[in-house]
Amino acid sequence: MDILRIATAGSVDDGKSTLIGRLLYETNSITKDKIEALESASKRKGLDFLDLSLLTDGLIAEREQGITIDVAHIYFSTPTRKYIIADTPGHVEYTRNMVTGASNAKVSLILVDARQGVVEQTARHLSIAALLRIPKVIICVNKMDLVQYDEAKFEAIKDSLSSLVAQTTFEGQEISFLPISSLFGQNITQAADKMPWYQGNTLLGELEAFEFAESLAHAPARFPVQWVIRPKTEEYHDYRGYAGKISSGTFQVGDVIKALPTGQESTIASIEKFGEQLDRAVAGDSVVITLTTDVDISRGNSLVLASDTQAPQLKDFAAHICWLDHQALSPGKTYLLQHGVNLTKAKISQITERLDVVAQTSSQDVDSLKLNEIGGIQLRTAQPIMADVYAENPSNGAFILIDEFSNSTVGVGFVK
Incomplete structure (x- = not known):
């Protein structure tokens, strides 16, 4: 079965954790003891219904405040598909958690409180889903029970x-x-009897019907080398294999590579x-590739098709950045940039704009970027990185910035 990765988003108290709990409960993904x-915890709270949010809000502070603070990963399955949900926080100060939690998602569930309608966080989360190129966005207008299931x-x-x-x-x-x-x-896994006016799919029906044909298999071929295998035994004295995970594209035996x-x-x-011999391998496959001739290749190098004349080697380039650190980003500072297994120094030469993700505008006269x-x-690296433009090849277009003194991850970047 394939695995569909989902990220939730929404403002505070829009019901993200309850929604995920309901999905788990109605797909029989919860053990009897849980x-x-x-039931016991709900009774202690004086509730006459199950508080399904307790299934995902695991931190003590989350349960005390009734909010989500950190990203939680939840797993469930149906007879046709497996799911991994990243339950991300709704507070504006946790925007960084939403970006990192949604970075690998194929579906974004954005919740809106039916009483409140569109709020600032709705615009923020829609903008982030667009920035991350998440293929499918499902906007769930939740808490319809509190507006008497009103179609208007x-x-x-x-x-x-x-x-x-x-x-x-x-x-x-x-x-x-x-x-x-x-x-x-209502309308989670079963059709809503309280909303007969709605004739569309249930939420689970939308998820089950979504076909995410792996477009990365048709993207430019990229194979970052993670390890060079040299057994140096009598049986494999001349063996030299290059191990890694194909980040995009397709490689076949007989392909001329560079x-x-x-x-x-x-x-x-x-x-x-x-141990199995393959004729071809596609994006997502972890494989060992051997070549007909000995080539100087080491960890951090990349294999691409020789016919690919646009294979990137970037040193000076522009990027979008989501800033994750309490200390603001200022031009002129040097960081460590990690792209795949490659690590190199990078200097921020200029901050070109600050995005207002709510108003969908940008400011060009900017001297710093603050947390979230x-x-x-615009940045320059000490060594070239083999990165693609994120919009064209997401699997090979993202990177992180690391503070070289504290070793903290301070930014998530997307090559422009």
């Missing part, structure tokens, strides 16, 4: 959301709108996966 503990209320919110989506830089991404009540299980950054060429002699702010930067 259900008993949930849902349609008004949908119209506002449609206007906001039109202002956001979505490119080829699917957008769906669903009325739900996660507390009472090693970056040296530019040396050779031909693929074999592709091995857990998103902006544009």
Whole structure:
């Protein structure tokens, strides 16, 4: 079965944790002892219903405040598909958690409180979903029970959301709108009997129907080398294999490849996966590639197809950055840039803009970026990195910035 990665987003108290708890409960993904503990905890709180948010809000501070603070990863499955959900916080000060939690997602669930309608965080999360190029966005208008399941209320919110989506830089991404009540299980896995006016899919139906054909298999071929295998035994005295995970594209036995950054060429002699010989391997496969000739290749180098004339080697480039550190980003400072297994020094030469993700505008006269702010930067690396433009090849277009003294990750970047 394939695995679908999902990220939740929404403002504070929009019901993200309850929604995930409901999905777990109705897909029978909770063990009996957990259900008993949930019933006991709900009774202690004086509730006449199950507090399903307790299934995901695991930190003491989260349970005390009734909010999500850190990203939690939740696993469940149906007969046709496995799911991994990143439950991300809603507070504006946790924007960085939403960016990192959603970085590998194929679907973004953005919740809107039916009583509140579109708020600042809705615009923020839509902008981040667009920036990360998440293929499908499902906007769930939650807590419909608190507006008496009113169709007119849902349609008004949908119209506002449609206007906001039109202002956001979505490119080829699917957008769906669903009325739900996660507390009472309306339109989650079963059709909503309280909303007969809604004829669309349930939330689980949307997730099950979504086809995310792995477009990365058709992207430019990229194979970052993680390890060079030289057994040096009598049986394998001349063996030299290059181990790693194909980040994008397809490699086949007989392909003429080029090693970056040296530019040396050779031909693929074999592709091995857990001892099995393959004719071809695609994005996501962890394999060992051997070549017909000995080439100077080491950890951190990349293999690309020799026919790829646009294979990147970037030293001076522009990027979007989400700043994660309490100390503001200022031009002129040097950081460590990690792209895949490659680590090199990088200097921020200029901050080109600060994005207002709510108003969908940008400011060019900027001298710093603060915690959770998103902006544009120009940077120069000590050594070239083999990165693609993020919009064209997300798997090979992202990087992180690390403070070289504290070793903290201070920024997440996307090559422009």
